[in-house]
Amino acid sequence: xxxxxxxxxxxxxxxxxxxxxxxxxxxxxxxxxxxxxxxxxxxxxxxxxxxxxxxxxxxxxxxxxxxxxxxxxxxxxxxxxxxxxxxxxxxxxxxxxxxxxxxxxxxxxxxxxxxxxxxxxxxxxxxxxxxxxxxxxxxxxxxxxxxxxxxxxxxxxxxxxxxxxxxxxxxxxxxxxxxxxxxxxxxxxxxxxxxx
Amino acid sequence: xxxxxxxxxxxxxxxxxxxxxxxxxxxxxxxxxxxxxxxxxxxxxxxxxxxxxxxxxxxxxxxxxxxxxxxxxxxxxxxxxxxxxxxxxxxxxxxxxxxxxxxxxxxxxxxxxxxxxxxxxxxxxxxxxxxxxxxxxxxxxxxxxxxxxxxxxxxxxxxxxxxxxxxxxxxxxxxxxx
Numbered sequence: 001x002x003x004x005x006x007x008x009x010x011x012x013x014x015x016x017x018x019x020x021x022x023x024x025x026x027x028x029x030x031x032x033x034x035x036x037x038x039x040x041x042x043x044x045x046x047x048x049x050x051x052x053x054x055x056x057x058x059x060x061x062x063x064x065x066x067x068x069x070x071x072x073x074x075x076x077x078x079x080x081x082x083x084x085x086x087x088x089x090x091x092x093x094x095x096x097x098x099x100x101x102x103x104x105x106x107x108x109x110x111x112x113x114x115x116x117x118x119x120x121x122x123x124x125x126x127x128x129x130x131x132x133x134x135x136x137x138x139x140x141x142x143x144x145x146x147x148x149x150x151x152x153x154x155x156x157x158x159x160x161x162x163x164x165x166x167x168x169x170x171x172x173x174x175x176x177x178x179x180x181x182x183x184x185x186x187x188x189x190x191x192x193x194x195x196x
Numbered sequence: 197x198x199x200x201x202x203x204x205x206x207x208x209x210x211x212x213x214x215x216x217x218x219x220x221x222x223x224x225x226x227x228x229x230x231x232x233x234x235x236x237x238x239x240x241x242x243x244x245x246x247x248x249x250x251x252x253x254x255x256x257x258x259x260x261x262x263x264x265x266x267x268x269x270x271x272x273x274x275x276x277x278x279x280x281x282x283x284x285x286x287x288x289x290x291x292x293x294x295x296x297x298x299x300x301x302x303x304x305x306x307x308x309x310x311x312x313x314x315x316x317x318x319x320x321x322x323x324x325x326x327x328x329x330x331x332x333x334x335x336x337x338x339x340x341x342x343x344x345x346x347x348x349x350x351x352x353x354x355x356x357x358x359x360x361x362x363x364x365x366x367x368x369x370x371x372x373x374x
Contacts, residue, residue, distance in 0.1 A: 051285060053255075055262070058267065090245060181290075187264060
């Protein structure tokens with residue numbers, strides 16, 4: 001089984017992204033996104049741990065014509081396991097969840113997460129009713145995950161095992177109101193973006 | 197007006213307000229919200245999302261706002277405690293949030309385990325930056341919800357309308373919802 005470099009994974013998934021919307025969970029996933037993108041269609045989180053997948057669900061429901069990619073880590077996903085059941089019940093065809101799983105809480109001193117001790121997030125997603133959930137095992141599969149972002153394949157959950165690496169912290173803007181407004185303007189136009 | 201009739205009519209009124217304002221719903225069920233939830237779930241024009249825990253709904257509503265849709269959260273007072281950290285998300289993003297909360301742990305509560313959170317609900321919400329309205333009579337539900345929706349979505353505030361236990365009716369220990 002391959003263990004991937006997380007930034008190579010994120011760069012590969014966002015290649016030729018087109019109108020793809022991307023929500024990134026707090027910590028390393030947000031830094032990864034910022035390392036290769038500063039698109040108005042990016043929504044990197046700086047807090048709200050456990051909420052990335054649900055932000056993605058809300059966005060996917062509101063924008064059914066676009067695909068929403070949620071990129072997050074294993075620690076962040078573990079805090080919102082119930083949201084996997086909620087999402088599977090809604091089954092939004094335009095939502096893709098990708099968990100970059102290094103088995104560690106990388107921002108707090110590299111304590112082990114439950115995925116390092118036996119929890120399998122793809123199995124959890126399957127158990128919650130995801131029609132398609134898997135762990136990427138080979139490098140060649142990564143391109144298929146990317147292609148699925150742009151194909152009408154329906155709701156998907158993917159785990160990619162990644163190495164722990166000390167990487168430069170490329171930080172996205174910290175102003176949540178700015179990030180939100182930036183995405184709304186890109187999606188809705190300036191006038192509508194100012195409404196509630 | 198009997199209590200059952202009053203409950204039916206406020207629930208119908210709130211459902212109509214949600215429709216008139218293009219508001220979807222997300223909820224963890226509560227007995228006091230039974231009629232309203234049924235109306236929303238049975239309405240093909242309203243997206244109704246069942247949550248496993250209330251904070252999911254805070255994140256969902258913020259995501260929906262990013263994409264240009266409105267979502268109201270329905271929950272029991274005990275669920276407010278689950279939302280605390282997630283309430284920072286709409287606050288820091290200047291995103292609207294509308295919560296409709298049925299109260300437990302106050303008027304004639306029979307279950308002592310409901311009391312601590314019920315008594316803490318309003319102060320916790322206020323500390324988290326949420327504007328709190330409280331409703332004690334059925335006739336005030338719809339005007340308060342209407343005002344709250346305006347404040348949330350027109351002025352981009354975080355707003356909670358608390359429906360008091362006196363209004364909802366004190367739960368008897370007859371099984372079913374808790």
